[in-house]
Amino acid sequence: QVQLVESGGGSVQAGGSLRLSCAASGFTFSSSCMGWFRAVPGKEREGVACIDSDGRTRHADSVKGRFTISRDNAKNTLYLQMNSLKPEDTAMYRCAAKPCYYSLYNYWGQGTQVTVS
Numbered sequence: 001q002v003q004l005v006e007s008g009g010g011s012v013q014a015g016g017s018l019r020l021s022c023a024a025s026g027f028t029f030s031s032s033c034m035g036w037f038r039a040v041p042g043k044e045r046e047g048v049a050c051i052d053s054d055g056r057t058r059h060a061d062s063v064k065g066r067f068t069i070s071r072d073n074a075k076n077t078l079y080l081q082m083n084s085l086k087p088e089d090t091a092m093y094r095c096a097a098k099p100c101y102y103s104l105y106n107y108w109g110q111g112t113q114v115t116v117s
Contacts (some may be wrong), residue, residue: 001026002024002027003023003024004023004024004096004097005110006022006094006112008021010114011017011116012117014116018085018114019079020079021079022077023077024077024095025117029071029076030053031057032098034095034108035051035097035105036094039091039094039111040090040091046062049068049080050067053100055071067081067083068084078095080093080095082114089115089116090100092114095108
């Protein structure tokens with residue numbers, strides 16, 4: 001059974017930092033492409049960052065230079081280091097997984113809330 005469990009969210013003041021984690025199980029994490037997404041009620045879901053099985057990363061322009069996605073294949077864990085947080089980063093953050101040859105993410109976590117004031 002595939003499970004993605006996020007943690008590390010919380011409330012922080014603007015300019016602060018948080019590190020999100022996503023613990024994965026039930027599939028071959030090391031060969032999967034992983035991503036972080038965020039959503040705010042009433043707005044379209046936004047892709048924040050992604051990382052492929054070779055460790056290559058992409059970050060949305062809105063977070064470039066502030067957020068960093070990474071993975072630890074030995075721990076089956078995905079991370080999102082978030083620095084210089086802004087109120088507009090407030091959202092529910094979810095991790096997602098897919099085989100790298102898929103176009104759409106097919107496994108999703110429940111999410112962790114990040115609130116920046």
